[in-house]
Amino acid sequence: MARWEPGADGRLREAALTLFLERGYEETTVAEIAQRAGVTARTYFRHFADKREVLFSGAEGVRAGMAEAMAGAPADATPVAVAGLALDAAAEAIGHRRDFYRQRQVVVEANVELQERELMKLAGLADVLAAGLRERDVPDPEARLVAEAAITVLRVGFHRWVASAHDTVDLGVTLREVLGELVGLRG
Amino acid sequence: MARWEPGADGRLREAALTLFLERGYEETTVAEIAQRAGVTARTYFRHFADKREVLFSGAEGVRAGMAEAMAGAPADATPVAVAGLALDAAAEAIGHRRDFYRQRQVVVEANVELQERELMKLAGLADVLAAGLRERDVPDPEARLVAEAAITVLRVGFHRWVASAHDTVDLGVTLREVLGELVGLRG
DNA sequence: GTCTATAGTGCGATAGAC
DNA sequence: GTCTATCGCACTATAGAC
Missing domain, CATH: 1.10.10.60 (Homeodomain-like)
Structure with missing residues (x-):
């Protein structure tokens, strides 16, 4: 033994x-x-x-998936399109374990320290996105804004997904919906 | 004595x-x-x-300013317009002490715990924004998205402002610029 | 205003895998 | 032998309890 x-x-x-x-x-x-x-x-x-x-060690897989998706995006894809592919990859890494994330969410929402860490992990994903966009020659003010906007989509969409009453809701579809709503915003 | x-x-x-x-x-x-x-x-x-x-007790004034601005917005203002007024109020509460915030930023950027707390304070401001929009009968999925998008603008714009080499840059102007860029995003 | 529990770190020893 | 994962102990500072 x-x-x-x-x-x-x-x-x-x-x-x-x-x-x-x-x-x-x-x-x-x-x-x-x-x-x-x-x-x-x-x-x-x-x-x-x-x-x-x-509770947060799974974030590394999400980072890797997003980075890979961005590197493999078509050369003529717009910044928002690249961010969309990164969100698809995030959904791929997260979306198949809704039960786990629902339980985890109960714990996180009950404690401020855990919420702080969650936000920090999301900020780290924004850094990955911004770096991936810069790698594709998107200039920095725009790269930063698109990256942060995409993480807003991830936060809002993830929240809708875990809070949804229906098991059948797909995270990837939800993120695409929220991304569409965001780019559809008008003053 | x-x-x-x-x-x-x-x-x-x-x-x-x-x-x-x-x-x-x-x-x-x-x-x-x-x-x-x-x-x-x-x-x-x-x-x-x-x-x-x-390092974060100033956030209460920002919250109050944003809430007041939203409550006083014209009845026919769009959700994004209301968020814009809230951002103006945030700039009003923050923008007159750039030196302080530059020093504070040096400390925060050197420490992860402080970054976590900063993100949590921003998330609290998103809650204030979402509540203010719901108060104006903006339905919840949209209220949440606009609130989170506005906080993205605040984060990105604040960062540009403190990092700017010029003393003359105005936070309110910067936030309006970033808000314009965000609503101008296309897929 | 003191006392204590817990988080978190540094270092040496140990035991197995290769 | 090296490498890796563990234990055990001593220690500090935060944060909350009393």
Whole structure:
């Protein structure tokens, strides 16, 4: 038998979400999460930079998907069209686990620290988008604005999607709808 | 002579910004800020909910200004026009102290925790905007989208403004420019 | 105004995989 | 032997409880 069971990372994530749902984020200590996952608190902090990060480690996959989608977009695509493809990729990375994100959302909405981290992760995605647009020679004032606008679409659309009463709602479709509404805005 | 000097609040704010600029946010303890302001750490936490909040207490004035501007907007104004008036009010509350916000920005950009709090304050302003639009009978999916889009304008425009090399740039003008760019976006 | 719990860090030791 | 994941302990500062 191995000295330790493999997959500490996944066990910690699952233990954390379960405990946060049962007793709340603040009322759960890192030591308790670690114990439930069969490791020590010191190991928790080796996997996650801080207590909150256990709920947000999925963002890396989204970043990668968006960057790849932008790099592969047609050369003549407009900035907004490129952002649309990046949003499609985000939907691809997120949209197949609505149950998980609904549970996670309950925890996040109950705690300000977690909301802060969520916004920071979204800001990081905006940076990825802006960098991807600049890579395609979109000049910086416009690249920044389109990137931030696309993240607004992601935030608003994601919220509609997790709050929706129907399982059948597709995240990708929702994001495209919101993007259409945004570019349709008039003063 | 009074038992304590008046304006502990203002002294704490000033002491905090000075120390954060000199030695960095993380390297400064609450006890040091309190000592420089002539109070105890306990008093610091009576004035500010946590260590970070000392840099963000100005947000309340912005909230109030935006809410008032929206309530006073013409009855036939479009949602985007109402958001524009709210942005004008935000510029009014912020724009006259560019030096302060430039210094503050140096501190915030050097620390992730502070960036998280900043994003949370902006999200709070989005809530104010959405509520103000709903008050004017703008239905909720649109109210939310316009509110979040306006905060995108505020974020992008504020950043251009503090980063500008010229003292003469006006925040209100900048926000109007960015709002125009956003509603001008096409797919 | 003091006391305490918890988050988070640094470092050395350990045990297995390769 | 090297590399990696873990433990265990000592330690500081925040933040809240008493």
